[in-house]
């Protein structure tokens with residue numbers, strides 16, 4: 001049985017050497033171990049990229065949601081301030097303001 005060795009150049013012990021592990025996979029006439037076989041590496045890198053992209057997308061989605069919540073809270077505070085000052089001018093009941101705040105809070109929770 002021919003003992004093929006992986007031809008991949010690696011950095012080890014402060015110098016470039018061939019990997020030297022037992023090679024089981026051929027690619028373009030060269031032999032590689034399972035770690036260094038180029039098509040296997042490409043597939044593993046693609047899988048890692050997909051995983052990383054999915055994680056980043058989850059982080060971005062969380063950040064978007066958080067920004068939406070902060071914006072909704074700021075809008076509620078701003079609306080409360082505007083209604084408060086309008087109420088001072090018009091002398092209207094505080095019931096409208098309280099009701100509007102309840103409706104906005106429910107809308108935010110329903111998101």
Ligand SMILES: [Zn+2]
Nearest residue numbers: 006019033036
């Ligand atoms: Zn190797």
